[in-house]
Amino acid sequence: MWSKSVLNAKCRICRRKGDAEKMLLCDSCDRGHHMYCLRPAIKIVPAGDWYCPDCKPKSARISPRKVVRTKSFSQDESSEEEEEDDEEDTEESAEEQDENDSISSIEEVPVKRNLTYKIPQKPQKKGQKPSSAKKSTSESRRERSTRRNDDTPEKSNNRRRATGVWKDLASCEEILSELIKHKDSWPFVEPVSKKAVPDYYDIIKKPMDLGTVHKKMKEVQYPTPTEFISEVDQIFLNCHEYNESRSVVAKAATSLQIFFDTKLGKASISHYRAPVHPTKKRRTT
Incomplete structure (x- = not known):
């Protein structure tokens, strides 16, 4: 008992004896810990059992994947039962629907709007002004060059x-x-x-x-x-x-x-x- 007492215990963190009033003994490993050496420090002696950071029981966590999987299995079982009931009804009308779908696919063609097509440009003759696309590219190149000039060696070093x-x-x-x-x-x-x-x-x-x-x-x-x-x-x-x-x-x-x-x-x-x-x-x- 004397080897496990507070007066004879050494702090596990600072490896020193003393300050018995501020020494806590772990209820699992019986090792001493100063209250001010712990991180975060403890100012009040805890009531009941106290465990050091190494002996604290770790709570098991349930991964969300397992919960999602159980839900998906239950949903799959219910969906399979419904599909078995509806298979008999759908077999009779399957041929009629295939014919109607083929006719509707031929008649109703989706119209796509606001489509952009790239038209090849003709080679420009001498004396003509450049197009707007070329102007935009030249302006973007100028902006890049100005940004590079702004990045002086002093700024890059900073x-x-x-x-x-x-x-x-x-x-x-x-x-x-x-x-x-x-x-x-x-x-x-x-x-x-x-x-x-x-x-x-x-x-x-x-x-x-x-x-x-x-x-x-x-x-x-x-x-x-x-x-x-x-x-x-x-x-x-x-x-x-x-x-x-x-x-x-x-x-x-x-x-x-x-x-x-x-x-x-x-x-x-x-x-x-x-x-x-x-x-x-x-x-x-």
Whole structure:
């Protein structure tokens, strides 16, 4: 029982103990999950049995094709019974109808109206003006040429840049999700609490955390990857400015920063990083 208690359980997501009041145990696999580590986060302890995302029972869905097939089979059976009843009546009048249909098909010929035929044009002599069709083709060619002239190299480059930026932002979102799932991201997932660290906001003038970066990414507040990379770098700068280099938090920041740099290099977006000016380190007493 002690191995399955809330006090001894480790969170399956952040792999850490603690916060027993905010720890949930799955009623199926008995694994611990912090309420704030779940996505979406749970603020209130659920009543009754609770199952983790891996143990939730999946409801079976009935495909619409099966329903349509059952309806079609029932309709086919009813239609077959009606056809058997009407076969005897239709056999007698089949010959008469064939004769009448053949006569009506000969007499009533459908008239097609508004038909367009292409008449071959005669070769024009010298001195004659071109036809309207040739004028329209020449005008369309001129419009195409003007559109091509309007597409200057600057505009085409801007379009290419815009499409490239959206692809790079998508890779930034993937890197952010991997940063949050990293084992050393636990000090940087949420903002620093004023109650736990009263003098933090007196020293750090630009506080930032991965949760705030994730919120901005979902709200599309980053026009380019440059702003995203600068705010993630600000997290590491704040950590090294406030904490000592031998502390656990500073070591976690160093490990996470190396992981972040390698991911930027693999995604080929490290060129978006703006030059970082060194800040004064905190004096230790």
